[in-house]
Amino acid sequence: MPRFSRVFLIVMDSVGIGELPDAARFNDEGAHTLGHIAERVDGFSLPHLQALGLGNIAPLRNVPAVEAPKAHWGKMKEISIGKDTTTGHWEIMGLHVSTPFRTYPDGFPAELIREFEQRIGRKVLGNKVASGTAIIEELGEEHMRTGDVIVYTSADSVFQVAAHEEVVPLEELYRICQIARELTLRDEFAVTRVIARPFVGKPGAFVRTPNRHDYSVKPFAPTVMNRLVDAGLTSIAIGKISDIYADEGITRSIRTQDNMDGVDQLLKTMNEDFTGLSFVNLVDFDAKYGHRRDPEGYGRALMEFDARIPELLNALDSGDLLIITADHGNDPVHHGTDHTREYVPLLVYHKGIAQGSDLGVRGTFADVGATIAENFGVKAPEIGESFLARL
C-alpha cells in the first residue's frame, strides 16, 4: 500500500526563488523571480502560499515567514546543465540532463532551412533568436503578404514556427511542424522541441492563440512516470505535461486554456478515484509574463493562483499528497527575455500536518521524483533523495 494513494503535483512554470550558486555560468547573477516580483508590484501578497510556508523559504516582501507553516517547505537545486522547461521537468522525474540540449544562437544551418523549405513548399522568414511576440510584430505583415512561415529560436533548444491561422491553416501548420520534427531528430540538426506558434489578428495587433503545439523528443531514459505506468498506476498529465514528456509515462492527457483552467482540471481529477499521479504545469507565469518581462502581470497571475489554494486544499482527501514547485526561473526584471537559473520553491502538503518542517535545500529537483517513486514502491531514479520519511 502506498503511503499516499494520490499525488498531485503542480509545477508553477518559471516561478524561481533566487539565483543558483552557478547562476553566473548562465549569465543570471542576481536573478530572483519571486523576490523581484514581490519588490516591484504594489499590493503584492500571497496569503495562502504564505500560510503554507512560502515566505519561510526565502525572504519575500509582503510574504513574511510564518511561525507554523501548514506545509513542509524547502527549495531545490537543478543539477542538470540547462534552464529550460524540458530539462527542469525531466530532472523532477529523475533524469540528469548532463549534456546540454543543443541551441542555435545564430539561427539554424542553411542546409536545414533549405531542406525544410523544400519539404513544406513555403519559404522561411526570420531564422534567428527572437521573442515570439516581437518577431510576429516584425515579420507578421510580410508573412501575410508572402505566405512564408516565420521560424525562430531562443536560448532554449527550440525550433518555433509562427504563422497566421488565416494564412496557414492550423492543420497545415501542424503538418509543417511534423516535418520540422522529423528533420531535427537527426544528430546534426538536433533540437529538443519544435513548437507551432499560430496567431491571429491584424498587423500591429497580432495575438497568439492557445493552439500552440509542442513536439518534444522523448526522454532519453525511463522517468518515474514510466515506472508508475509500468506498475499499473495512473499518471494524469494536465496542460503541457504530455508535450514535455512526449507522451511517455502518461495514462491520460488533458489540455488546458490557461492557468485557471489548469487549476480547474487538477481539481476535477481530485474528484476522481485513482491511485497514482496527477501532474499539472501552469505555463502562463512563464509564457505570458516571464518572457514578456511583465512583473505586474506576473504578480497578478501569482495572486490569482494563490486565491485558488484553499479550494485545492479542501479538495484533498486524507490519503493525498500535494507538491507545489517549479521548473526554472524567469525573472521579469532580469536582462533579456529568457529563463533564469534559479532555485525552485518546494511546498509539500497533506492532511494532518500539525506544523510543517523545513525540508532544507534539496540537492536536485529529482528529490520530488524519488519521493513519488518511494511512495508508490517503484524503482527509484538514479538521482534524487526521497523526503517521504520526513512527511
Ligand SMILES: O=P(O)(O)O[C@H]1O[C@H](CO)[C@@H](O)[C@H]1O
Ligand atoms: O518568446 P516566446 O515565443 O514566448 O518563446 C518562449 O517560449 C519557448 C518555449 O517555452 C521558449 O523557448 C521561449 O522562446
Ligand SMILES: [Mn+2]
Ligand atoms: Mn518552463
Ligand SMILES: [Mn+2]
Ligand atoms: Mn519559457
